[in-house]
Amino acid sequence: MVKIHAASRRSPDFEDDTCTVTAEMADGTLASGVFCFSTSPNSDLEIFGDRGRLLVSCYAFDGFDFLSTSTYPGGIGKRLRNLVSSLGSVRGALPNALRGGDFAATYFHLWNHFADCIRRGVAPACTLEDGKHAVQVALAALQSVESGRPVSVV
DSSP states (O other): OEEEEEEEEESSTTTTTTEEEEEEESSEEEEEEESSSSSSSEEEEEEEEEEEEEEEEETTTOOEEEETTTTTTHHHHHHHHHHHHHHHHHHHHHHHHHHHHHHHHHHHHHHHHHHHHHTTTOOOOSOOOHHHHHHHHHHHHHHHHHHHSSSSEE
16 A cells, blocks of 8 residues: 655646655655646656665756765765766767757657567566556545545555
8 A cells, every 4th residue: 555645736827836745655665756847847856775865867968876875966076976977978968969868768768668569579568557556646646635635545
């Protein structure tokens, strides 16, 4: 079972301009998300664990980073490693950027995977059951916004 709690605020432009979602997974893991249409374009994902955190920034060509529990993002060592890594990635970044960047590549690879599954007759990485569960979670978040209370998803 998963518990979902969500809150949403309107703006003059969007019905659900800003939304926060918190969840408690069946194993006790906590998850949270903040979504906002009126800020600058951003699509980041951070996963925190007992060894550090993984940051994925979908709009940056060098947007994949791991920080150990002893690494500070603004530390000089981390900044220098990021600079060297970014400079090494620039050569491959330009052709990728001209094709729409990593964000567009996600859709390209998604559709290629789908077509490959049809051609080879293999099961896709995500199943219809996965999609059904994702819709259940989204509906629970909407129900939580409307009721102001957490909602359980089986």
